[in-house]
Amino acid sequence: xxxxxxxxxxxxxxxxxxxxxxxxxxxxxxxxxxxxxxxxxxxxxxxxxxxxxxxxxxxxxxxxxxxxxxxxxxxxxxxxxxxxxxxxxxxxxxxxxxxxxxxxxxxxxxxxxxxxxxxxxxxxxxxxxxxxxxxxxxxxxxxxxxxxxxxxxxxxxxxxxxxxxxxxxxxxxxxxxxxxxxxxxxxxxxxxxxxxxxxxxxxxxxxxxxxxxxxx
Amino acid sequence: xxxxxxxxxxxxxxxxxxxxxxxxxxxxxxxxxxxxxxxxxxxxxxxxxxxxxxxxxxxxxxxxxxxxxxxxxxxxxxxxxxxxxxxxxxxxxxxxxxxxxxxxxxxxxxxxxxxxxxxxxxxxxxxxxxxxxxxxxxxxxxxxxxxxxxxxxxxxxxxxxxxxxxxxxxxxxxxxxxxxxxxxxxxxxxxxxxxxxxxxxxxxxxxxxxxxxxxx
DNA sequence: CGCCCTGTTGACAAAGGTCAACTAGCGTGG
DNA sequence: CCACGCTAGTTGACCTTTGTCAACAGGGCG
Numbered sequence: 001x002x003x004x005x006x007x008x009x010x011x012x013x014x015x016x017x018x019x020x021x022x023x024x025x026x027x028x029x030x031x032x033x034x035x036x037x038x039x040x041x042x043x044x045x046x047x048x049x050x051x052x053x054x055x056x057x058x059x060x061x062x063x064x065x066x067x068x069x070x071x072x073x074x075x076x077x078x079x080x081x082x083x084x085x086x087x088x089x090x091x092x093x094x095x096x097x098x099x100x101x102x103x104x105x106x107x108x109x110x111x112x113x114x115x116x117x118x119x120x121x122x123x124x125x126x127x128x129x130x131x132x133x134x135x136x137x138x139x140x141x142x143x144x145x146x147x148x149x150x151x152x153x154x155x156x157x158x159x160x161x162x163x164x165x166x167x168x169x170x171x172x173x174x175x176x177x178x179x180x181x182x183x184x185x186x187x188x189x190x191x192x193x194x195x196x197x198x199x200x201x202x203x204x205x206x207x208x209x210x211x212x213x214x215x216x
Numbered sequence: 217x218x219x220x221x222x223x224x225x226x227x228x229x230x231x232x233x234x235x236x237x238x239x240x241x242x243x244x245x246x247x248x249x250x251x252x253x254x255x256x257x258x259x260x261x262x263x264x265x266x267x268x269x270x271x272x273x274x275x276x277x278x279x280x281x282x283x284x285x286x287x288x289x290x291x292x293x294x295x296x297x298x299x300x301x302x303x304x305x306x307x308x309x310x311x312x313x314x315x316x317x318x319x320x321x322x323x324x325x326x327x328x329x330x331x332x333x334x335x336x337x338x339x340x341x342x343x344x345x346x347x348x349x350x351x352x353x354x355x356x357x358x359x360x361x362x363x364x365x366x367x368x369x370x371x372x373x374x375x376x377x378x379x380x381x382x383x384x385x386x387x388x389x390x391x392x393x394x395x396x397x398x399x400x401x402x403x404x405x406x407x408x409x410x411x412x413x414x415x416x417x418x419x420x421x422x423x424x425x426x427x428x429x430x431x432x
Numbered sequence: 433c434g435c436c437c438t439g440t441t442g443a444c445a446a447a448g449g450t451c452a453a454c455t456a457g458c459g460t461g462g
Numbered sequence: 463c464c465a466c467g468c469t470a471g472t473t474g475a476c477c478t479t480t481g482t483c484a485a486c487a488g489g490g491c492g
């Protein structure tokens with residue numbers, strides 16, 4: 001499979017949807033980026049949305065603090081939007097870095113908002129919902145993302161409310177660990193006095209201890 | 217934070233967007249599901265889209281074969297769509313299981329398509345693009361998802377084309393491992409004759425050996 | 433031509449997965 | 463209504479996997 005690329009706005013789904021050729025105009029403006037350049041950084045105010053016409057962009061997320069280490073999380077290639085989370089939240093969720101010479105189109109949030117049409121439209125509602133949901137998914141798993149206790153603590157800080165109805169086995173899955181490990185991690189947090197845990201209830205007792213355990 | 221819930225179609229973003237109260241009607245039909253019931257299964261033909269009005273749904277994905285073991289991947293609560301991937305691909309990506317008594321609305325794909333309005337509309341284009349991109353993200357990381365060699369083999373089978381322009385460190389991040397581990401895994405696959413690898417090229421030599429290493 | 437960055441390889445330690453035994457709590461059926 | 467049994471969760475022991483640290487090498491770029 002050769003590299004896909006989008007040459008002109010007329011062959012771009014955005015241009016198309018914006019009505020290029022039938023009187024419309026696309027809000028997106030071409031820009032070239034070289035390998036290693038960044039489109040935006042995690043946590044930065046989200047002001048622009050990008051569309052990839054050629055090349056590859058990787059989305060990375062730092063563990064949260066450990067400055068300097070960003071872990072690639074997803075790849076976006078030609079035809080993909082990057083930074084759409086700007087529609088539903090004030091800051092970027094990822095750092096977007098270009099890994100090859102790339103042509104991207106950028107538009108301000110306002111332009112994209114106008115382009116998308118009236119708010120409240122079914123497609124927009126669905127789009128925004130999906131962005132919100134996938135943004136929250138993030139918790140993420142994996143060994144290198146900190147040890148088990150840390151990940152559990154982090155998750156509790158972010159999601160304590162949803163802890164209720166969720167079976168432990170599922171929480172473990174969400175955190176990328178096996179139930180035994182979750183159990184041990186909770187036991188450790190309990191020893192620290194950070195949480196109060198029985199085999200089917202879970203209460204945060206000391207948020208600051210939890211924050212400490214999360215390495216924040 | 218108490219459980220959020222959506223009581224009537226008039227207070228539901230879907231009903232709203234469909235124009236309930238101003239002559240429209242929502243294509244979604246209420247259904248109750250009890251803890252442990254399933255909405256759909258990974259790999260099944262995607263025929264319906266669901267909207268959660270009350271309760272919690274977890275999305276899980278099996279490692280790919282190990283029947284019986286599904287690992288929770290994300291949670292969807294009141295206000296979220298489930299199974300929207302039906303819009304862009306023929307089968308469900310996840311298994312959707314309800315973890316508490318739940319009220320969900322379901323609609324056939326055709327109904328949702330109609331509800332979303334004309335195809336080719338900017339918002340729809342964006343929605344579909346996001347669904348496609350986040351669907352592909354899946355590879356996922358984590359220790360329990362099989363060992364390093366296995367994950368690498370699986371990724372190569374799915375994504376060999378994108379291997380080109382991607383630095384190793386990013387590939388490692390994508391697979392939830394550290395670059396050293398990726399390097400070792402590739403060396404092992406090379407010893408098996410499955411791939412041919414130099415420090416910046418990567419070629420699949422024997423797909424069936426790769427499949428074997430992937431445990432497929 | 434030489435430096436620097438990225439990737440590779442080795443040795444080591446620890447985190448966590450696996451297996452197994454055990455317990456709590458719930459539902460079921462006698 | 464009580465007892466039994468089942469399932470989900472917990473705890474312990476062990477051992478593999480993989481992350482960590484360090485030294486080294488290939489290539490690109492100045």
